[in-house]
Amino acid sequence: MARYRRSNPLALAVLAQLWERPQHPYEVATTLRERHKDTSVKLNYGSLYTVVDSLEQHGFIEALEARREGGRPERTVYGLTEDGREELYSWLRDLIGQPVKEYPRFEAGVSLIGIIEPDEVVVLLRRRAELLRQEIDALGGTTEMLMEMGLPALSWIELSYRTAITRAELEWVEQLVTAIENDAIDGIEQWREWHSGDAPPGSIVSEKFSKKK
Template sequence: MSAPRRSVLALAVLSMLTEEPMHAYRMQQLIKERRKDDVVNVSQRNSVYQTIQRLVRDGLVAVASTERAERRPERTTYRITDAGRVTLADWLRAMLSTPAAEYPELPAALSFLPNLSPADAVEALTLRMTRQAERLAALDREIAEVARFLPRLFVIEAEYQRQVVDAELRYVRGLVDDLRAERISWPFRDGVPGGFEPAD
């Protein structure tokens, strides 16, 4: 039997179930209430159900109970198994210790930047700066709010996100400055900025 497939959503489901048995909708709501949806994508409830079913097949989660209220669909409550607890700890150690190959959109877009004109690139990156500045302010508010009633341990992912957003914002500001000052040369195609010239 192959090893269970690790994912951020599967990690979140196992973590939720260490607290108590619960049904899929409750897990999704808790992740949102605790603002973990910044790091765990639970926008599609179906993906939560699919992840749970996969964890059940892998023996990491089991059905705790099934009940059907009048005029309501059947609701299944799940619990974590002993194997699930071991796997959760293994996944956490691996995710903390070993950088993963991730493919965020910004580096990909930067690698193909010459397909825009310099003016278009500056406009798009300036808009990104505005949005990231707003995100930074929101994270500052969240960190300050949580710090009023919970230990720092429960906000460290927001601290990390803040550092990442701040670093990106500083980089993009510098990049925009360089583009505006024409310190970055731009390839031309047919006399128009926005594409590489074919090699000879």
């Protein structure tokens, strides 16, 4: 049997659900929705069943019963195996104990930001900042709601994380806007030149990099 690759975090969420009690896939999905876990783990039905099959093939979960109630589609209830429990713990420990390189879309965008002219970048970043502020507000709202429902902080701790990271991004964006506006960025002259004249795009960076060798 091929080694398990731990690619899709949805598989982790499935293990976590079955750790509480046996369930059928659709039930797992609705529970995750109910608990807002689908904001931390990408959930879509297409992937769900692929992931469940894969977990079964690796012996982490097993079909307990395939019951047909009324004329509804048959539903298969899965339970966690001992191997599955161990995989759950081990995976979770890894996830928490060791940072892994991620590739957020915005970072990709930032790394190519020179392709857009500075003045437009400022406009775009302002828009982003505004949307980030809205997001932070929304996160605060959700947090309050859950608090009023009497849920322990532990059950929505990921909201606190998300808020902290979003705040940091907002600050960085605001700071960059200021820097561009005040021409306080090294290389801004060339940046403006590329876009105002007929200099071949990106040539300066290319040359500088070539020198390196």
